């Protein structure tokens with residue numbers, strides 16, 4: 233399975249490299265556009281304007297290639313549940329200088345699993361579990377927590393996650409990961425040290441949970 237998963241990961245990222253090479257655009261810009269458009273596409277129509285703005289930067293052939301890259305990514309994710317596939321690529325495309333200034337280093341999956349197992353060592357009764365991730369990155373710590381809960385026979389839907397990151401692309405990757413793995417999460421782009429939120433993105437599972445309580449998601453959370 234490992235080798236198969238690696239091959240598909242390579243294909244997904246190769247597709248983005250093909251777009252980058254074909255348009256002479258930086259791989260970082262290509263990756264960022266892919267992440268933004270994917271996040272918008274998973275928002276169930278909440279982020280249509282943002283999607284169209286990003287899509288207008290590419291021609292039709294490249295948009296088709298982006299959708300092919302998403303298909304490859306999802307196939308890869310299915311072979312390796314609750315594992316962040318995208319964050320490790322962001323660590324590759326982000327420049328060394330930017331990474332060092334923001335403390336953006338890829339946290340190995342094994343380390344996240346170990347920490348999730350230490351923190352979440354209870355037996356769950358199905359009651360909601362609230363998590364706050366102030367430096368979420370791509371969200372591997374959240375995915376490892378969900379894996380821990382699933383291993384104990386519960387659904388990731390019992391999680392209620394507030395995730396924050398100072399880097400907007402990281403927040404979008406976290407949004408994609410939590411949406412695709414069915415984890416109710418509101419992702420904030422902001423500075424956790426200053427308690428400063430620039431923009432919040434509730435994923436569809438978060439909205440479903442809040443709506444079931446009669447809560448109306450305010451416009452500043454989706455615009």
Ligand SMILES: C[S@@+](CC[C@H](N)C(=O)[O-])C[C@H]1O[C@@H](n2cnc3c(N)ncnc32)[C@H](O)[C@@H]1O
Nearest residue numbers: 337339367368369372373397398399423424425
């Ligand atoms: C080592 S990574 C975090 C990894 C993550 N916890 C995981 O599960 O893989 C550190 C993250 O902290 C973010 N960060 C750094 N300073 C921050 C701040 N003041 N507020 C919010 N996020 C911050 C970086 O952008 C980066 O994504």
